[in-house]
Amino acid sequence: MFHVEQRGAMMAAAAPRARSLSALARQRLTRNRPALAALVTLVAVALACLAGPFLTGHAPERIYPDLVRMKPSLAxxxxxxxxxxxxxxxxxxxxxxxxxxxxxxxxxxxxxxxxxxxxxxxxxxxxxxxxxxxxxxxxxxxxxxxxxxxxxxxxxxFLLGTDVVGRDLLTRCLVAGRISLLIGLTATLVALLVGVGYGALSGMLGGVSDAIMMRVLDVLYALPFVFFVIVLLVFFRANLWLVLVAVAAVEWLDMARIVRTQTLALKGRDFVRAAQALGLTTGAILIRHIVPNTLGPIVVAATLLVPRVILLESFLSFLGLGVQEPATSWGVLIAEGSRALESAPWMLGAPAGFLVVSLIALNVLGDGLADALDPRLSEPR
Incomplete structure (x- = not known):
């Protein structure tokens, strides 16, 4: 009897400890080299946009009238x-x-x-x-x-040359990156807060309430986005906050649908029924059980939403409906560069390069997070 108990204790001690889902996700992510490279690239771009303008030696609004449209050079x-x-x-x-x-x-x-x-x-x-x-x-x-x-x-x-009025293009690209990344992160955060709350509540309530809330989403989906922005510009002056409101007002719709689908799949689980049997309110169940168990798809969707928001802001700025001078963004610089493409192609190439690198890195990181947070994958050794 003693030997049997001793052998059981030794086997229990030798058995590997069960790791949490977050630990498994971190381990999968660290072994995904493209995702790590994308993360390092994003951190480098963010740090360059924050600290770079102070290191280039040129103010973003500084005009050099005798150095107009200078080509990129180390000289x-x-x-x-x-x-x-x-x-x-x-x-x-x-x-x-x-x-x-x-x-x-x-x-x-x-x-x-x-x-x-x-x-x-x-x-x-x-x-x-x-x-x-x-x-x-x-x-x-x-x-x-x-x-x-x-x-x-x-x-x-001027490592990236100068623009049509003689401003350092590298400094302007880095300052524009602050605006583009700010819009992407802020609009994504608003989409997370509104979309997660709306979708989780709709899926948890079910029945007529769910049907009505989904029809509201369908109506919002049917509204043309550019027309919505033009209507806002009729009543308000175009500025950074207007762009944030316009982008955030439509980007939470997809997030709400994703969270609703996950909530419908979770609310029939035993742990949710046990919480209801214990008398927890709907809000408490959403906060303690539903939302934490949908974090995987939410994080992946948020990572993929940031590049879409940045691209949408660039599209609005390209049309002249986005960020206005003296502020600038990658979309504004791309619009300026497209007008001087024949005489100064670097004016288009520089901001487009920053935008493309950031979008690719965000998409690769999103794919890496999707694989890392997928519970159906086998446990890494």
Missing amino acids: AHPQPDTVRPAIERIAFRMRLAVEDYAISDGTVRLTLASPKPINERSLSYLPRSDLFGPARILERSADGRRLVVETRVQRLR
């Missing part, structure tokens, strides 16, 4: 072959002539002449151009019609 601007034309343009604005010009070690030495005495305040055009620093007068003729000045050449880099 610093102005380049040696463009310094002389830039100086001549600035001298023309100052109504002066360039008699002599020499550049050495990033410093330019100029001899400026004019039929009339030169006003030294006109030299402020040099630092105002953003290409050169403040000018220092080395020599001045007795009649004041000739000046020898020295100024340093600025070193400006």
Whole structure:
């Protein structure tokens, strides 16, 4: 008898411990390399959008009038072959002539002449151009019609080029990413709160209440989305909050249907019947039993909803119904780039690259979460 009990205790100790569903999901997700790569990519894009604009050296609204539509390059601007034309343009604005010009070690030495005495305040055009620093007068003729000045050449880099008005495209793409990701996450959160509550309540009530609530969804599905946005623009000024309201007002419909289907499948289970027998209210059953058991499909649907919201916002901004200046988003930048496609194709390629990478990463992560949260898959070893 003692040996039998001892053997049973040893077998129980040697038996592997049952792991929770969340632990199994984490283990499956960590073994899914594409999903992990997608997660790392999303984190990198988010961090770049948050901290990147402070590291590029350019303010997003800063305009460089002498560096319009510059191609993407690692080289610093102005380049040696463009310094002389830039100086001549600035001298023309100052109504002066360039008699002599020499550049050495990033410093330019100029001899400026004019039929009339030169006003030294006109030299402020040099630092105002953003290409050169403040000018220092080395020599001045007795009649004041000739000046020898020295100024340093600025070193400006535009890794993704500049747009049609001379703004750094990399900085604008990173700032636009903040808006696009904010809209995607905020609208998805609203869709989760409204859709989960509506769908769970509809499925739990059942009967006539469920039928009426589903017909309301059908009516909302029938409303054309773009027409709905145009109606909002008639009464309200287009801004970021209007885009959030418009997108969130329609994206919760699919979430409600998903949660309702899951609730209908769960409410006939024994644990739900036991909760009803114990006298728990409908709200308590939803919060304690129904919603926690639908988290798997909800998380997957939310992950796949974020890229759809971002794409929808980009579509609205492309039509001019979304985010308005001075704010910007990837959709706004893509719309601007499409208008300058022939002369500056990088204006379309840069924001489209950020958008495509983010959408692919979100979809791959959503597929990985769907596999990780699927209870029908075998337990990983």
